Amino acid sequence: MKKYASIIVSDNLKIRPGEEVVIFADRKNLEYCDDLACCIRGSDAQVSTFYIPEIIRPVEKITDIHSNALISADAVIYILETKGEKLDLSKEVAFRHYLCSLPIQYKGRVCMMPGFSEEMKEAAMIDYSELNRRSRNLKQILTDKNIRIMTDLGTDVRFSLYQREIKIDDGDLSKPGLFGNIPAGEIFTAPVEETMNGRLVIDGSIGGLGQVKMPFRIDIKAGIIQSMDPIGKKDDIFEKFSEICEYDSPATKRVGEFGIGLNPGARIIGNMLMDEKVEGTVHFAFGDSYGLGKSSTKYHTDLLIRNPSIFVEDRCIMKNGKFIADI
CATH class of the missing domain: 3.40.1830.10 (Thermophilic metalloprotease (M29))
Structure with a gap:
């Protein structure tokens, strides 16, 4: 036990x-x-x-x-x-x-x-050497590249990672000065803000708010949220995220993070500590960029997208949540 x-x-x-x-x-x-x-x-x-x-x-x-x-x-x-x-x-x-x-x-x-929570125990009991290997390979594929994310629900967004540091969360907390989460299992960075344009459709979960029941669209120009609207009726989660975006605007409307989940034992439960680690998902955050980008504020809100297709310089490495590239 x-x-x-x-x-x-x-x-x-x-x-x-x-x-x-x-x-x-x-x-x-x-x-x-x-x-x-x-x-x-x-x-x-x-x-x-x-x-x-x-x-x-x-x-x-x-x-x-x-x-x-x-x-x-x-x-x-x-x-x-x-x-x-x-x-x-x-x-x-x-x-x-x-x-x-x-x-x-x-x-x-x-x-x-x-x-x-109990649901996270399995995500903590994974092969960390394999996670480290795959994380480093994926980092090499993404470094300094142009990225496109698409989903069947309508996500279609492009951005550059040129000269942006990519961090690896592989569960190694063994040396002085290291910091990380358990469950582990993601790589993350900050998009070059002015290059990010398009639409996100959020259908996974939102940090601090839980699982999304009613997906909603976010239109972005130069890394900043321009508009949001639900697919269907508005619900409490949509309304609350809309409020958060106004807490310290425009910083809370500026993109601060892009990440890819890599933990094979993780699953979506409504807690971003594990949700953002689920293999076959991507997440974006608006607000603080943790020093990886230009956005600075005390707020940082993650938004999870299920089953994405990921293109790196027009090469598809993930199709509908499944890696097709050898990492």
């Missing part, structure tokens, strides 16, 4: 004897915290936990006690719930920023597992 935790500790983080690990968890995720702590102790490492009750969330700033622990930790694991009736994650931006950046500035590495 703890195999997923053993893999995270031994294969992803590669915890070594004598290391100090800090876990941040809440009530819903205490079982996963216990599993990880058990495996960490089994590796002859030391583990400390911070329990974050729902009543004090959102946590808007980090405490001195948190800071001291993060600075001294060799590894940090974050397992907090991402949904709640009164939970506004935008107010936890500063807390998450320091939780990730402080360990990396010193000697630590960070494993982010926000909203981890």
Whole structure:
């Protein structure tokens, strides 16, 4: 039952004897915290936990006690719930920023597992050496190329990746300064904003909002959302995403990310932590580009597209969600 935790500790983080690990968890995720702590102790490492009750969330700033622990930790694991009736994650931006950046500035590495659930265990128990091989091959295919994404529902968008750094999320969190998610399994970058034109049809899920029930269209010019309209009637998810786009406009309407899922054990459940890793999907984000592009804001909203066809310089590498190129 703890195999997923053993893999995270031994294969992803590669915890070594004598290391100090800090876990941040809440009530819903205490079982996963216990599993990880058990495996960490089994590796002859030391583990400390911070329990974050729902009543004090959102946590808007980090405490001195948190800071001291993060600075001294060799590894940090974050397992907090991402949904709640009164939970506004935008107010936890500063807390998450320091939780990730402080360990990396010193000697630590960070494993982010926000909203981890039972459905994600299989996606954590994959062949990471194979994921690494395929990620690197796909990165080489995409580097500095012109890309076109199409779907049967009407997505048809073009953009360039010229001189844009492509990041690999292959689950390797073994060295100081590394940061990543579990489940892992994507490559991502930021399109060259002014080259992105066309239409997206969103039919997968939206970060923080869940699975899309009513697909909707987004028309884009020079990397900025020009208009949006539902295919059918408007629903709550469409309305909420429309609101998010106005939070810090135009930054929240500017493209900030393009990614391709590569995890064969992942499936769409409405949580972007795993959804964006599903093989046979692509995702775009609007808002902050994490330093990979020009967009900068405290907001970053991912949108998932199912069963895409991907063209690289007019060469089709994926057809309706299936790789046809050898990666």
